[in-house]
Amino acid sequence: MIVDSNPAASTSPAIQTFNPKLCWYPVCFVEDLPKNRPYSFSLYDEPLVLFQDKEGNLICLTDRCPHRAAKLSDGQITDGKIECLYHGWQFGADGECLHIPQLEANAKIPTAACVK
Ligand code: FES
Numbered sequence: 001m002i003v004d005s006n007p008a009a010s011t012s013p014a015i016q017t018f019n020p021k022l023c024w025y026p027v028c029f030v031e032d033l034p035k036n037r038p039y040s041f042s043l044y045d046e047p048l049v050l051f052q053d054k055e056g057n058l059i060c061l062t063d064r065c066p067h068r069a070a071k072l073s074d075g076q077i078t079d080g081k082i083e084c085l086y087h088g089w090q091f092g093a094d095g096e097c098l099h100i101p102q103l104e105a106n107a108k109i110p111t112a113a114c115v116k
Contacts, residue, residue: 020044033058038082040073049073054080059093062116066097072115091115 027041027050039050040063047063049072063073065084074085081090081098090099095115103109 036077038073038075038077040071047071047073049082051077051082052080053093057093061091061095064115065089066113066115089113 025043027043028039033039033050033052035052037051041048041050042063048060049063050058050060053059059082061072061082063071065072065086067084067087067089070084070086072082072084072091075083076085077083078090081092083090088099088101089097091114092098097109097113097115100107100109100113
């Protein structure tokens with residue numbers, strides 16, 4: 001049993017736990033960020049990729065293709081989307097898969113084919 005030795009603490013706000021994924025981290029200087037290719041880095045052993053979309057917004061995704069786990073940072077930027085080097089799947093700003101070249105034109109892209 002835990003006894004609160006400070007009765008005033010019971011009226012204080014709830015104790016917050018530290019979540020490292022809810023913090024900002026310096027990754028690189030904007031001037032050093034490549035404009036037309038992905039930038040790979042890792043944070044807490046999680047591989048991440050950074051790239052710019054068509055409007056110049058910085059997009060950060062997990063550096064792992066949902067198809068066969070290839071590094072997205074080995075791919076290229078095509079029309080503001082990151083394109084996997086291996087089979088050409090393309091992903092947008094929210095990690096949604098926007099293009100699978102092997103699918104027929106009117107086929108629906110599976111929702112599981114997205115990047116975190
Ligand atoms: S491994 Fe990325 S599209 Fe196949």
